[in-house]
Amino acid sequence: MNTAFEKSVPGRTGCLPKRPVETADKILPESLLRSEPPRLPELSELDVVRHFTELSGRNFGVDSNFYPLGSCTMKYNPKFTEDVAAMEGFAKLHPILGQLPGTREWVQGALRVMHETEGLLCEITGMAAYTLHPMAGAHGELCGALLIAAYHKKQGNRKTKVICPDSAHGTNPASAALAGYKVVNVESQDGVITPDALAEVLDDEVAALMMTCPNTLGLFEPHLEEIVRLLREKDALLYYDGANLNAILGKLRVGDVGFDVVHLNLHKTFGTPHGGGGPGAGPVGVSERLVDLLPISRVVKEDDGYHLRYDYPDSIGYIAPLYGNFGVVLKAYAYMLRLGREGLERVAEHAVLNANYLRKRLEGVLEIPYDRICMHEFVASAATQAKNGVHALDIAKALLDKGHHAPTVYFPLIVKECMMVEPTETESLETMDAFADDLIEILARAENDPDSVTSAPVSMSVQRLDETKAARDMVLTEDLAEKE
């Protein structure tokens, strides 16, 4: 379909603010002004509404499709939290009001939300304190890695390395590298970290181990206690990648077992929509010995109300301009209030039940490299099918034709022809059965009529797209396209 730029009609306007009485050149010298207005689309309001309504029809979303995208926790997000975020008392609040004498009183509600959210997250994970500032999970990882660096610096430790397992999210090594660390890999044995493998790479230079548990294979790490002990011996810290927290709510608190830093993906675990790739929120929790290092500001409750405090001399400083993605935090807060203790524990139970059920339904038809009780997700492999020329990607595309979003494919990198399935707790038995039946039918065709699978998808607005051409031609804006 045409872009908004192609639909543009010179001179047409959509929604104008009241007319200004002056033009810009009466206000500023001409040398500071642009000669031509920017060539943005010129459309009516209805043009715009139709354009984006049509675009929305070319998208899968959780509200319309099963979306078992592993490691992304695409669960149903309740609608009422949107109403909360849109409340005028929150949406219209200028952030700096919280920092000024006299206007701080105008933001007591917002500060209360942040303070209570921090308290809830501390109780859920067993950490001593949280910062809500990181604006996404990966941003939380960077914040965590900086906290680790600051801790060792304060202790006078010389530490240069961070260990990331081969089953880690790709952001873990990237974040550690960005914080100035050399990244050391530890290979999983039978899908998990063993004390022996860890001991081989663990030396005095190691600042931390970044762990995901359950890991990206959907497995709980069985040697956790021993791993904690080994790291403590070297005064190395333990970082917990909380992207998979959905699986352990009420079942394990990372603070209780010895983790020092944890980031949470509020948009995954605590029910806020993923927005086509954001915004998210990635609060970071720390154990007692790192509390003074947290970014500023911090919200404190005093007799006369809530305050933003900045006087923490050991703080790493500003990781965000303000207080993080408050709108997302707000939705997570409302979600936690709605579910409460029992509801949150039930999230973990049903997420894990659903993943195991779907694993069982597929174990006869797809290779399941680690076929044992999994947590909220599991990994399957299309290696057998690939021998016939039908790859994980083809199966993914064929699923789209059946109205299901595909699982995550080719991740984690350590499993060949990997398909990572995460049904989440909000999916019904009927939906999972329909998905399994459709997948089984596709796998049968992969054997009998492989072309019908490799030619998928056929029911979307476009057929299989040429990614090589996109990278080679690099048409990244409408302008460049016109020049060709």
Place this chain on the structure above:
Amino acid sequence: MPYIPHTPDQVRRMLDVVGVDSMSALFADIPASMRPKSFDLPEGLSEDAVLTRLSEIAAMNETGKASFLGAGFYDHFQPRAVRALISRSEFYTAYTPYQAEASQGTLQAIFEFQTAVCRLFDMDCANASVYDGGTAIFEACMMAVRKTRRTKIVMDEALSPIYRRMLSTMTLSLDIETVIVPHASGASDKAAISAAIDKDTAAVVVQNPNFFGVVDDFSDVAATAREHKALTIMSAYPVLASVLKSPGSMGADIVVGEGQSLGLPLSFGGPYLGIMTCTKEMVRQLPGRIAGRTEDKEGRTGYVLTLQAREQHIRRAKATSNICSNQALCALMAHIQMCLLGPEGLRRQAVLSMELARYAQARLTAVRGVDLLNDAPYGNEFAITLPRPADEVVAALAEQGVAAGFPLGRYYEGLDNALLVATTDKNTPEQVDRLAAGLKDAL
């Protein structure tokens, strides 16, 4: 059970299929010694009860007051159609478009957003956004360091101090030297900035309008940077970019900005939108998601995420950045805003905001003891000096229900008596009159 569909009978059947006798057996891998020491959370509430409680908490906030706070975050008019369109669940309940064929809506919208911000700033390429304007400056500096293999960043002190503080935190452990060039009474000292650029400089970072609201032409700074093979990074204010000389035409290599002003709610600090654009030469250094146009096998136009080989999920520790998700829904919001307003609507927002600032300047400097901090050209924000500490004046004005502005002494030594005042198209002359009257009383 909220949001969980299974009946007790279905749970039993599923446990049978899995081959375990109870829900707790699913968690047998977690040893008893590691179970939570406590999980002392409140009981769940009904939807109604949560909404009631949150309405009460929202009412503890005061949003109906006249506000002249800017400092990088501006409340501009947003047509209601924006919220209606981004509330379409096909947009907001989707995720990163990993399956392009089922995500053409998101991908085309990103492609169009990239085009729109490139046209606004006169640049070649853009990504699908990063977290905020400050993150964008940090990522831009990292691009420059990689591209030039140099480690010195020259930075205007009139660049947002909030962003400068973010940058120093994020580069704590990196081998990067930052040289801050002092401002001249709120104006950017371009001669001193140019003089600080040398053969070791990776990039020079400036902002237009700068933190004091001053509008400038940084062409000379960019030319000096080019002579030294250093890059020019500029942070720009998108709404004003519709009328100001464009960063691209001044010769900037990387242009970033906080996209909040493009119709995003203030929402007490986020989510906002980091805009990142660059020249063609820099595109392989550009972090984050980028949508590219391509074809399907029938020759139909379609869109995919492209240049992914430089990203963290493939390159891990060697990636251009650790950024994984972006602010896609915020980018969509900004793009819809730009489509609805068009070039004329944006221009009117900019001019209205700047006009009202002139009115405010006239009214405020008419108060005895109040002067402009400098007489440099400005956009919709300007700094005044007061005969008393700005903090005290702000507190006094707050009692009259007016947020008077941003006390510059918070971040700038020696400017305790200076106040930064911003206006947008949502402020009114009547509000300005109240501010002026209040200021007169307070002094």
